[in-house]
Each structure stands twice: as structure tokens, then as C-alpha cells.
Amino acid sequence: MRTERDAASVIAALLLQQSLLRCALGCCFTCTFTILNNSVPAESRGRMQGVAMTVGSIARAVGPTMGAELFAWSLTNGLPLPFDVHFVFLLVCGMNLVPVAIAMATFTKQLDMPFEAAPAVPAVPMTPCTDTRSDTK
16 A cells, blocks of 8 residues: 555655756757767858757657557567567667767767868958049048
8 A cells, every 4th residue: 555655755756867867868968969069160050950950859759659659569469579568678779779889989089179160261451441532522
């Protein structure tokens, strides 16, 4: 039998877990966009951020639907491991390992520094404009 104390403990644990999760997601989001910003020249950052947000939004829209469908399929298909009830969890694990492997293979210390574009063109000195019209009075 559950008591009010058990319910309060569960709620406190869930609040702690959600707080830690939100802090971790905020840190991951910030780090991801810092790496993305450091990988392109300044004039391309807007386009890159738009593409990154679009991909993230599509993933948030399609992910839960596909996950639910795959999980329902894995419950009813009658196939052995790895296609039984563990299929979705194994699939998500594999999907998480792919970006980690790509990051470990391609990320360098250079991504910690802002993107170095081509050397800047020296500025042309400004000269005052003089009136060369002959009809000035």
C-alpha cells in the first residue's frame, strides 16, 4: 500500500530528475550550437542555424510518432531478439552511437575556436568629399 510519504518521495525524485534533465539538455543545446557556429564563416551562420533548427524540428515531430509505431510493432510481431520488445531501445541506442562515432572521428580542437575566414580586405581610407561644381556661390 502506498502512503502519502511514498507519493511525496516519488514526486520529489521526479522533480529532481526533470531538473537535471532540463539542465543537461540546455548545456547540450548550447554546446551543439557553439560547435556549429565555430564551423562556418560568420556570413553563413544564419543559414546554418536555420537548417539545424529545421532538422531538429522535423526530428521532434517525426520521432515520437515513429517510436510509438515501432514499439507497437515490436510488441505484436512475435519475432525473436533483436526484433522483440527491445527493438526500439536497441534502435535508439544505435542511433545515439552513430553521432558519437562521427564526432570522435571528425571533431578537432579547431572547433573550440571561431571559424577563421579568409583574410579581411583592408579598408579603403575615407577621404572627405569636396565640391567641384563651378556654379557654387
